[in-house]
Structure formats: structure tokens, C-alpha cells
Amino acid sequence: MEEMDSADSPHRRASSFATQSNALMRKNLAFQKRNIKTNICTVSFPILLCAILVIIQKLVDSQLDKPENKCGCRCIDTNGNGRCDQVCGVKYSTKDQIYACAIPEPPEWPPLLQVPRPEFRAAKENSPKESCRKTQTCPVTVLFTGKNRAFATEAMQIFFSNIQKNPNTKLGNLSTDLSQFILGSDTDTRLLNFAETAFFSGRPLYNVQSNCDTSSLTPFNIPALEIFDASENAYDFLNSTTNNLNVDIWYNSTYMKNFFFGGPPSLVRLVRSVNLVTNAFLEIVKGSSVKIPFKFIKEMPKPSSQVSLDFSSLLGPLFFTWIVELIFPILLTYLVYEKEKSLRIMMKMHGLGDIPYWIISYGYFLLISIIYVLLFVLFGSLIGLKYFALNDHSIQFVFLFTYINLQIAVSFLLSTIFSKVKTAQGVLIIILELIPAFSLFRGLYEFGQYSFIGNYMGTSGMQWKNLNDSENGMKEVLIIMGVEWCLLLLFSYYLDKLISVGNRSEKNPLLFLQLLRNKIKLTFTRQNQQGQDSKVVIEVEKPDVIRERELVEKLLADHSTDFAIISDKLQKVYPGQDGNPDKLAVQGLSLALQHGECFGFLGPNGAGKTSFISMMIGLLSPTSGNAYVYGHSIQNQMDKIYSSMGVCPQHDMLWEMLTGREHLLFYGRLKNLKAHDLLQAVEDSLRSVNLFFDGVGDKQAGKYSGGMKRRLSVAISLIGDPKVVYLDEPSTGLDPSSRNQLWKVVKDAKRNRAIILTTHSMEEAEFLCDRLGIFVGGSMQCIGNPKQLKARYGGSYVFTLTTSQSDEQQVENLAHLISPNAKKTYHLSGTQKFEIPKQEVKISDVFQAVEEAKKRFTIQAWGLADTSLEDVFIKVAKGADSFDV
Template structure:
């Protein structure tokens, strides 16, 4: 219905234009005709009309129709039409560019962003104090000394004229407004974090913890609700155009063109990073070889025919081409077979030299192998920060004892554990299988082995085990305690 109405209005416009130019042109002042030509459709119709008139005269008089010399003839008005269309083309081009810059991405730019183009040079240092700190609440629990220490480190870095830290987040916060009757969602709450060059920082957390929201702010897809972050000294709120020049991204979902090959993808992104000639070709070949996409004609195969694992490897190669100083990898090894995953880990391990990498993953093995430091992210907040050994020592200073017996002997197992470690905590219980955490300072491994041998002589023991705390145990413990806290509050 709407298209029919638009078509009817357009037909009326054409009739009006025809009557104006043919029948009543003598009754309409030339100034009004020029005014109407400011509408692009009328100017186009006027030009086509004059071409048609000269063509008809040419057929009847044996001439060639309109020539360049006739363009200046005041009777046809073609000079006015051409000038108006040229000026309109330039004006509409500028307006289209401006609108595209504001509405093209998810967050867009500030409508006043053109005023920022008059900066004389690229900024190279922090802006202190952080505007995000003024008037905003700092969301930090006082019982998290490692998180408080990280915040204090950020505050100290912001006071220094130069720094070796590639990424500095200062009280970064993101709130999604409520819609359709739903309350607003606090995705990232007051995150302060400093990552130096040469470090791979791992972000662990359950689904919906806010990891992807954090990365979306860092790469410019969304704007922070308050606070800010600096990438190589550049503010992500006002200097994102400069940040892009030193940034690489491997998104959670592959953003590839199905009709382009892996080599063509890397050539395209390499040119965006200002690589040319032999340097570009060498960078593309090295990238393809590093992720095992060079041999067997795979490099020239369309990306639409790649498997899921091959697409992930190509996305990692894209994020690293052009020697970016900061790289964000959102679950890069998802869908990879064990051999490809191991090869990818080696690539990331080599790539972190002289650059900062933020990596999110659900694989504790991957986090422990690749990351120099880890941060566990729950309900939008950073719960703890440290290297894997520190976290296991801080949150896992206990042995994990597991024993499987018949249901009737469960009580005797628990009594045995209490004798070994009075402060032992039962963490799992199902169908005769029980798991306990025993503080290391209360028990020795020799006593545990001796107690198990005695237990075997008194009742059947189907299976048992004693292990040190793993990173997975730490993650589950921190995540559960944080989720319980936020549920209660």
C-alpha cells in the first residue's frame, strides 16, 4: 500500500513537471523553475526533457541534437541544471558521509565528532584525571585485596607521563537500558585493569559475565556508560580512530566473506594495516603458515568452504597481521581439534612478544598455558586477579580428597576425613561418591594414604583419589561465591 502511494505521488510529480516545462513554462517565472530544480528529481527530469526536445528537433531538421555549444543556451537552461546537480551531488555526498559516521556502527559517533578532526597531531599521553572517575561510583568490594591493588596500580599509572602498559582501564562501566518492561542490565561494573606490553591477560567467567561486553567497548562497538580506557595512551571515548591503527581483533563469531579465499582476506586486512608490496606478501604467507592454512591449496580456497576450525584459525591470523600492538581474542580456540588447538597456542605464545593480548576462554588448560595473568569475571565485576599459581595458592590451599563406596559406608568415610582434617569441607556428594577439600596445613599425604589402607580393611572402597587444587576448582569456587553474593544483594 505504501509503495502504491509513493508511486502515485511520483506520477503526479512527473505530470506537474511536464506541464511546467511544456504547457505553462511561459506562465512560470524562470526563477521559480530554478527553485524547483533544487529538488534532484525535478532537475533530472528537466535535463532529460531538454535532451529529448533537441533529439526531436534533430530528427526533423537533420541535425545531431544537443551539442556542447547548446549547453549555454539560455532557452534550455541546461547550464543551470548541470550546476545545480553538481552542487547537490557534493552536498548530498557530505551529508551521506556524516550520517554514515554517526549511524554505521552499533553505537555510532557523537554528532559533534567533526570538530575533533581539527586536532593538530595524534595524542601520545593520558588525559588526567580520568573524566570517568568524576561523579561516578566505584564498584569495588573491600574484601578483594588483589582487585584493590590493581585499582591502585591504575591510579598510579594515570599520574605518570609515560607508561609501558598498552591497556589501562579506569573504572570502566557499561549499563544496557531496560526495554519491554525489563530492568536495566549492568554488564561491566567499575573495571580497573592495567596490562603491560608482552603480557597475555586471560579473562575467565561464566556465560553472561560481561567479558564480550568489555571487549565490545574496547574495540569501539559500544561506548562506555562511564569511565574510560586507554590503548597505547589513546582514549577509547574520543580517539578511537587512532586506536584502530594499532589494534587486532579475533571476534567470538567469525566475520568472513564466504566468496573470498583465506589469502584474499589477509591481503585485504594487510592493506588496511598499511602493508604494501613484498612486505604484504611475506606477511600474508607467514600468517597462513603459522595457522596451518598454507599447504594443500587451502589458502586459495573460498572461506565459505572452510570448516569451523579453519575459519577460527583464519580469524586469528587476521587479528595478528600488520603487527598490532594490542590484540583481543574472544574464545579463539572454539571448535578446534586438539592438534590445531596446540598449534594455535604456540602461535599466540609467540605473538605476545612486545604486544598486549586480552584472551577470553572457557578452557582452563588454555588459560594456564597461554596467560601470564588471569582475571575471573562474574556478574560484570572482576573478582580476583593474579597469575595461575597465585590464584591456586590463594583460593585453593587445600587437597581434594575423593572416595567412592557403598551408600551404607558414607558416614564412615566422612568420619575418617574429619579425623584427618577437622576443618574439611564436603563439596560433592552423590550415590556413594563424596568429595572433600582438606586444608593443606592440617593434613599430610602420608596420613591420608595410611587412613585409606585402614579403611579398605573395614569396608569396600571402589575408588579414591587425592589431588591438588586445579585452576578449574578455583574458578568454580570464586564464581559460585560471587554469584551467591550478587543474588543476596
């Protein structure tokens, strides 16, 4: 069927992307404004945790800021004037205080060999020599090897002979003259580094000499020796020759400590070992006259420092993971809330496209997430947490920006799985307990480590150049989160299109993976049942239903677009489950509605009315057949239909935090209303449904009564002048006064639009509807205006009499006296009802017969009424049910 393209097309121009985006963003901001308490609590949480960290840091600093953790000081009269001046330095400090002292000009010290303490020296197991450990007399062991064994042996012979050369030199300058001796020390360099206490304290300072005949030196396979850790040094000459020196020096690591918690790092005295082996090589190549003198060593200058422990860097990864993830359940709850309340579908049916919804929702979530983390980082920096102050802020921003995007993508993904907020929150708690956010924690941990080291060493924290550090996992974390962000976002959008209601997901070519079994079953069912079902329908169809179908066929053949709605043999079959047969909800419904007509659907519960409307508004796809709204097919043109469609669902779909006015402003913008037209339409809508006065329209919808919510839903369906409106039991829950007022609103509205209305109120149907259709068992039983239906199915009067129970037989005799074909339809406690064919009696005859009967027995009450629409409905419904049986 061709769609209308003329200038007078009843379809309102669909709102643009910018208009839809503006409407959705304004709605989101209004919703956010209503959640001010939640927002305050959310922002207060990171402030509270940061404040706790600051308090902990202050307590730790107060404990560390004690004299024993500072450089030692003494009060000395330096000027001889009797005044005491405080002087601080190494010589006034204890062993624990010396770390904090400034050393602007480190002293020069003779180069020493680092040798293991006696208890750590090499001794083969189960040998007499092993007893030397007990007596602490074991000599130092030096190992060597190399591919060129001869060269390695020659070099080591010179090495040991150099050790034994101790000239009798008068000591003048301590650091220079002592450097000519080969001295060794077993001092733990972790404590004093190169400052050798043996020069002052009497601790052993070894004059290193060879303890073996150098001519009998034998190379060893160094890595295989179990005693290697107890040896002083080991030399692997690799491929060294007289033309090339290539040596690996293996050193004893007895005193190496973790400087994070054990103080400064151990400085192993390898430089003297390197110097000795280098001079041995030079003597082989150039002779004994050529050597490299090694006069002294000294430390780098050191400023004064204080023992500190940065708790924000240590505990930050744990605390800040909680803080950043706090926004995640908020995003997920928001998405699932819209799904649970069917608000997403409601927005879609009023013209909001998928692309604007995704872009604006994503942008909105990204905006509040950025504001949240920026406030968090800003506050942490302002209160002085080293975690934020030392690490490069740009890396922090890139990391957190990547993660919050990944977090939003996961929120969209999970929202396709859950349908209720409570379920989502419960499962989310379990997931967060079982599966922590490893990527977030790893990134925060890296920041913490770099800021901790930076604070301890007096340097900066993580910088961009540090991403190339071999032990820095930030680069991998950023890559993983970036890839996950993109993939999860695309997958979430696909799932949303695939399984969300109203998206025509059955048309997606990949859905066969999930529905293949049902498709095969449905195909078989249609092939075997459709012919039979259609035949049955044709056999029981009434003339008015047949005429309606013929009208639809004619309109389709003529490609007519004069009618607002044309339903062409629309059918819906629900596949049977658990061995049950398929459910035929709508059986080939044909219907044509003109512009300005209100059509009422009457039928018992489960008759198929909701299934029909759900197909018309895009919630369900028809199994077969089609329908057209002003020429647009519901099969593949729902996006065009949405722009000119209004829906009042059976259950109110409202944001509890938004006011009635904000609801109408949002949906009005979706219907392309702007500026003055929008404001005027909202005012008129509120007045029409009696929500304008006393500020009711500016109250939150969650505070409305059921009737007020119903009136607001009707106002939403009519705003923006939609040309097709579906009202599903619009007056449910209304008091008589409000119901009558609502009827007037609907009656006025139908003048320039087509309306399909479902109701259980016969009075409502008779007042509002131009035509009615009684729907039973998935098929239309009859079509016509109320008068035609009453005339067709109600060709009798209802004669009612109430007497005492003793006179009931006389009442029955009276009814048959008036009409031999009178049929009793009701009997209870003296009250009886009879159907009397109209063609058999005159009303005057009934009055006369009753007056005469009053002379024989007492008649408490009586009445003669024409057939009501309710009687017609009951009669048709019973007839259809009896036929089905």
C-alpha cells in the same frame, strides 16, 4: 596522560593515505574478480534488452517496408526501345504513398485563403441561420477589432473591397494570373499542404467575395466570441494607426493535427491573409496605387523518405531506466554486506581511516558504474539504436555521469539505515515499485523524444543548444540531480559519522537532538548512584584488586608510559528501557598490563567482558573513566591506537568471496607492510595457523570450516606486528590439535606485545596467560597468576570415591575420619566428592586410610586432586553471585 614520543615507541607508524587507499582498492578488485558470474549477468542484462529492442525494430521495419509505405512506382518504356524502366513519383502514387515521394522542384501555386469547410462555419445558436450548417451554405465569417475602432473599420472596409475586385484577366500563367483573384480553399492541408487538388479534381475552389455591406461593418470583442473557431480569420488591430501597423491574426485551427502520429503537420494558409491586411494598410497610407503583389507560393524541396517508427526512442526511457538502475541494488548490497558482517568496523580497527574508506569506496563504485554505462551506450550505438546515435554523446555522458553520482550518494545514504542485506533488498524492491526514478526517466524521455523526432525529420537528436528549448526539461534535470548528488553525499557522510559504531558519535555536538532524554537520565543516575556504587565496590574489593587500582593511580600520577595498557576506573552504564533500571556493565575497572604480558579475562556470560573489550577497541564509549594504550587515550585518540592494534572478534568478520591470503594481504597493507615484508608476513601467518599447506590459503573464506575461519581471524589479528592484541575466545570451534598449535602461536606472539584474552577454557587460560582476572557482575573479583589464584582460593584437596550405593554412608564416614572438616561437594550414583583442608591432612594418611577401608567395603575408584583453576573460577563466581543477592 602524556603519549610516547620517543624513537623506540612501540607504536608502528600509521599507514599513509596512499597505502590505505591501495590496500582497499586491491581488496575491492579481488572481491570483484570473485564475482565474475554476477558481473557477466549484470553486463548481459543491458545487452539483452538492447537486442530485444533491435529485434522489435526489425519486425516493425519489415512491416513498414511494404509497397504501400513507399513512393509509387510504375514500369514505363521511357526510351521507346521496348525495355521497361521503373519510374517513381507523385503522379504514380496513391494518397498513402505520396508522403514518401521526392519533390526536388515543388510547383508554384496561386496564394489561397484557407476557409473552413461548410460544416465547420460560424452560425449562431437558435437562429435561422443555424440551418445553413445542415445545408452546408453558411458563409465564411471574418472578425475584427482594435483599440482604434475607426482605423480598424476603415482597414477592413478596404480589405473586403479588395476581395471584391476581380478583374477580367485572361489567364496565361496559372500561378501568376490566378494570384490576382482572391481564391479560397477548404482543403485539409495536412494531406497535401499547398498542393491544391481543387485545380484538378473538381473540389470546391471558392471565389471569395463580401457577403455584406462593407459600410455596416461592426468591430467585435474577438476572444469572447464562441463562434470564433468556426470563423476563417480574425484581426485584432491592437494600437494600429496610420503611422503604425500592429495586428494579431487569429486563424482557424480545424485541420491542425499531431504530426508525430498523424502524418506531416498542417500548414495553415495565413500568408494570403497577411498580404490582404497589409495592402489594406498601404492603401490607407499611400493610396490604391501602392500594393504588395503576391504571385505564388511553393513548398521547400523534399527528398524521398520512408515511413519509419523508431522503437528505441519510444520504449528506450522505460527499458533504459531499468538498465541504469540495475547497478543501484548492487552498490547498496555491497555497503550493507560490509556493515552486516561488521567488516567496516574490522577495517577501521586495523587502521583504515574514514576518509580513505569513503574516497576509495566512492571512486570504486564510480569506476564500475562508468564502465557499466559506457559499455551500455557503446553497445547501443554499435548495434544502431537511434536513441544513442542521434543524440549528442557528450550530453548523454554528462547526464548519465550526474545520475550515477547521485545514485552512489543515495546508496551511501540508505546503507546507514539498513543493517542486513535481506532487509535492504526487500525494502528496496518496494521503494522502486512505489517511487520510480523520476529524474532518470525524465532525462531518458527527453533523449527519446529528440531522437524520435530527429529520425522522423531526418535531423540530429538533442544537442547542447537544445537545452535552452522551453519544452526541454534536461537542464532542470541536470541541476536537480547535481544538487541532490552533493547534498545527499554530505548528508550520508554525516550520518555515517553520527550513527555508525566505533566513530565516537556521542561526542558529536548535534547528537543531543537524539539522545537528550538519555543524557538527562544518565546524568541523574550518575549523580545519585555513582557514589553509592563506588562505595559498594570498595567495600567488597579484594586486596589484589585494591593493589591493582593503587598501581594504576601511581602510574597515572608519574605519567608513566612503560605499561602497554592502563585502564583507569573504566565504567559503562547502559540506560534502562521500558521501565527497567540502568545496567551497570563495567564498574570502575582499573587494570595495568605490561609489554609482553598476556592477561586473561574469565567470567560467566553477561559479566561485562565484552563491554570492556568493546570500549578498548573503540566500539563503545565509556560512561566514565578512561584507558590508555601506550599513552594514547581511548576517548579521543583511537585513530592512533588503531595503527598498532590487532583484534580477533568473537564472531569471524570475513569476506566470503576473498581467500585467506587476500585477507592477510589487505590487512597487512593497512598495517603498512610492503613488498617483500608483506609477502613474507603473509606466508608466515598462513604457516603458523596451518592454512598454508594444500592450497588452503588460496581458497575462498566462504568455503572454510568454522575452525579454519577462526584460525584465519587469529592470523589477521597478529599480522603487521601489532603491539596490543585483543583475542575474544580465539580457540572456539577448534579441534584439540589445532587448538594446541594455535596456543603455541599466541604464546610466541606475546613476547613483544600485550594481549588481552577472553576464554571459557581454563586450560587455555592457564597455558597462555601470565595473569588472570575473574570478572563477575561488571567488577573484577580477583587478579593474579594461576598459581596464586589456586593457592588463594583453593586451599583444599578434592577427595573423590566411587562405590556401590549401599556403601555411600561408609564413604562419608571415611571422609570425616580423614578430616573432621571434610565438606561434600558432589554426590551422584555412588560417586561422592569432598573438599578436605590441606592443613588438616597428609597425603600419606589419605592413602593409608583408603587401603584400610578397602578391607571393609568395595571401592571401585578413588582419587585425590589439588584444586583446579576451574574450581577457583566456580568458587569465586558463586561467591560474587551470593553477595549480589
